Amino acid sequence: MAKILVVDDAKFMRLTLTNILKKANHDIVGEAENGKQAIALYEELTPDLVTMDITMPEMSGLEAMRKIRAEYPTARIVMCSAMGQQKMVVEAIEAGAKDFIIKPFDEVRVIDAVSRVLS
Template structure:
């Protein structure tokens, strides 16, 4: 069972993603609201996968993924974002994201991204 850390500033989005991940037989080991929390929780929980929103307060997802990748170059991070943030997507992939899912979440797309991350 894959351990997943969900980081998104919107509680509703974390809840939605958490429900999809549980159906995909994943264990949600933690939730964070910003990039700073993402880094702290990553170090504390050592999840198999991190889902990271791009636009968040305190520290955004791009800054967070760069730091997480410095801590653990093998970290598996899936970026989440609203439509129309193509430039940010490219930045996220360059920073080391393994996949990208768009909000509102499509259940089959989320499961596909998780399966790809676990390969």
Template sequence: MSNVLVVDDAKFMRLTLTNILTKGKYNVVGEGTDGEQAIKLYRELKPDLVTMDITMPHMNGIEAVRAIIKEDSDAKIIMCSALGQQKLIVEAIEAGAKDFIVKPFDEYRVIEAVKRVLGQ
């Protein structure tokens, strides 16, 4: 069972993703609310995968991706974005994110992205 870290400043979005992932037989090992927490939790938990919101306070998702990839070039990160954030998605992929999912989350799409990024 793969371990996943869910990072989003909105509690509702973390809950939604956690429910989808748990139903898909993934183990959510932690939740973060901003980029700084994402980096700290990544170091502590060493998850197989991170779902990362782009727009968050303190440190955004793109900055967090850069920091995590710098420490672990094999990190697997999927960005979560709202519609209309194409420019930010491109920036996140260039920073090292492996894929993206769009809010509101489609359960099938989330699981497909996770499987693809984890090579399952």
């Protein structure tokens, strides 16, 4: 069972991801609604994996991921983005994201990406 931190500014998206991940027997150790919270919670909880929305207020997911990976180079982060954000997805992968999930979330795709990154 992996410890996962779910980061998204939309409560509904966090809830959706949390439900999918719990069904797959993962432990949701925390939730954040922006990049700043994500960094603070990552340091506090050291999760096995983070699902990180790209577009958020205060600090974007890309910026938060760069800061987390600068401090914790082995951090496993899966970016989440809406359709049509291909440029950001490429940027995220180049910055160290292990995978990405497109919204709206497809349960099978979420589980596949998380399993792949954790193995």
